Amino acid sequence: MKNHDHELLSRAIQLARENVKEGGGPFGALITLDGKIIAESANQVIQNNDPTAHAEVETIRRASKVLNTFDLTGCTLYTSCEPCPMCLGAVYWSRISRVVYASNREDAARAGFRDAELYQEIILDPDKRSIPFVNLGLPDAGSEFEAWDQSEIRKDY
Amino acid sequence: MKNHDHELLSRAIQLARENVKEGGGPFGALITLDGKIIAESANQVIQNNDPTAHAEVETIRRASKVLNTFDLTGCTLYTSCEPCPMCLGAVYWSRISRVVYASNREDAARAGFRDAELYQEIILDPDKRSIPFVNLGLPDAGSEFEAWDQSEIRKDY
Numbered sequence: 240m241k242n243h244d245h246e247l248l249s250r251a252i253q254l255a256r257e258n259v260k261e262g263g264g265p266f267g268a269l270i271t272l273d274g275k276i277i278a279e280s281a282n283q284v285i286q287n288n289d290p291t292a293h294a295e296v297e298t299i300r301r302a303s304k305v306l307n308t309f310d311l312t313g314c315t316l317y318t319s320c321e322p323c324p325m326c327l328g329a330v331y332w333s334r335i336s337r338v339v340y341a342s343n344r345e346d347a348a349r350a351g352f353r354d355a356e357l358y359q360e361i362i363l364d365p366d367k368r369s370i371p372f373v374n375l376g377l378p379d380a381g382s383e384f385e386a387w388d389q390s391e392i393r394k395d396y
Numbered sequence: 397m398k399n400h401d402h403e404l405l406s407r408a409i410q411l412a413r414e415n416v417k418e419g420g421g422p423f424g425a426l427i428t429l430d431g432k433i434i435a436e437s438a439n440q441v442i443q444n445n446d447p448t449a450h451a452e453v454e455t456i457r458r459a460s461k462v463l464n465t466f467d468l469t470g471c472t473l474y475t476s477c478e479p480c481p482m483c484l485g486a487v488y489w490s491r492i493s494r495v496v497y498a499s500n501r502e503d504a505a506r507a508g509f510r511d512a513e514l515y516q517e518i519i520l521d522p523d524k525r526s527i528p529f530v531n532l533g534l535p536d537a538g539s540e541f542e543a544w545d546q547s548e549i550r551k552d553y
Contacts, residue, residue, distance in 0.1 A: 244530075244532060245532065245534060248532055248534055249534055249536060252534065252536050252537065252539060252540055253536075255540035256539060256540045256543050258540075259540060259543040259544050259547050259550070260543070262547075262549045262550065262551065264544075264553065265540040265541055265543060265544035266540070267540070284466050284489075284553050285466070285551050285553060288460050288461070288464055288465055288466050289457055289460050289461075289466060290456060290460060290466040290467070290468070290486065290489040290490035290491075290553070291448070291453050291456055291457055291486045291489065291490070293489075296448050296453075299447060299448055300446055300448055303445050303446050303447060303448075304445070304446075307445055308445055309441050309442070309445050309446060309447040310447075311447070319537075319540055321522065321529070321531070322529075323485055323489075324481050324482070324484065324485040324488075324518060325481070325482050325483075325484075325485025325486050325488075325489060326482075326485070327481060327482075327485075327517075327518055328480055328481040328482025328483070328484075328485060328514055328518075329447065329448045329482050330527060331481075331482075331510065331514050331517065331527065332441075332447040332448065332450075332480075332482060332510075333447040333448070334447075335527065336527065337527065337528050337530070338527060338528065338529045338530065339530045339532055340529065340530070340531055340532070341531075341532060341533075341534050341536075341537035341538075342537050342538055342540075342541065343531060346537075346538055346541060347541075349541070350541035350544055350545065351544075351552060353488065353489075357485055357488050358518070360484075360488065361481055361484055361485075361515070361518060361519075362518075362519055365478065370487060370488065370492065370493065370494065370495060371493075371494050371495070372478070372479075372495045372497065373401075373494070373495065373496045373497070374478070374497055374498075374500060375401060375402065375405055375496055375497070375498060376498075377402060377405055377406060377409065377498050379406060379409050379410075380409065380476075380498035380499055380503075381498075381499055381503060382409060382413060383409055383412035383413045383415075383416060383422040383423070383424070383476055383499075384422055384499065384503060384504075384506070384507035386413050386416040386417070386422060387416050387421075387422035387507055387508075388507065390416050390417075390419075392419045393416070393419065394419065394442050395508060396421065396441050396442060396447070
């Protein structure tokens with residue numbers, strides 16, 4: 240198992256290196272189920288002009304498509320670098336069971352990426368962040384949750 | 397400006413309610429530039445079998461496509477509910493300038509969503525989380541960042 244982890248994580252790093260050659264960001268990831276790779280991707284932010292297209296998010300999207308479900312329970316994510324807060328959130332929402340990574344948020348910071356900074360911002364109160372987060376009271380706030388609660392066709396996720 | 401905020405945020409809540417009628421999750425969002433809506437979306441997790449397809453992420457992807465850039469500086473995001481950690485990360489990576497929301501993470505928790513739980517998980521050390529995060533040392537770890545550093549075609553994002 241341990242050697243298998245090394246091999247798969249090394250593949251994620253290779254995807255990251257190959258992506259740099261094509262002008263893409265230096266991040267790669269893959270997802271396995273029962274030890275087999277079911278999806279892989281490098282960062283596609285630059286190529287797709289999509290700020291959400293981190294390697295982990297892209298790989299989760301692809302794996303969900305392959306398995307035709309939003310629930311990746313039992314899957315393992317191998318990623319060249321510790322997931323940023325966005326990708327960490329994506330991991331939890333997908334219910335991936337295990338994450339293996341190589342570089343960490345400080346390594347990413349040294350390479351010029353804001354991962355460590357985001358981990359600091361996220362713990363601040365919404366009104367203390369560098370981007371203003373304004374909570375606005377509205378008469379219809381929460382009406383969407385009431386509709387959800389009463390829905391007979393809802394599917395919990 | 398204030399009344400305009402109310403109107404736009406109310407539209408995001410309306411998108412959330414309409415989505416519930418179609419069997420989708422109770423979240424809606426839209427992005428404006430210079431006061432005009434350039435993209436909107438409700439949560440598409442169930443419809444697309446995509447755990448990353450929260451309203452905010454989808455709307456950011458659409459706005460990036462419309463503007464043909466991964467940099468949404470100057471844009472405002474209106475969202476029916478406080479962004480979860482994944483969506484908050486997406487906001488920072490996209491450089492959106494301002495976020496306006498109605499319900500918050502506790503409201504989402506009462507409706508059965510794990511937003512508040514994720515805000516707790518994210519501040520834990522990677523090896524203390526409910527999903528195991530394993531940092532594996534590898535000889536080629538960081539080689540992707542070296543390649544990035546030396547790249548002459550790189551485009552910072």
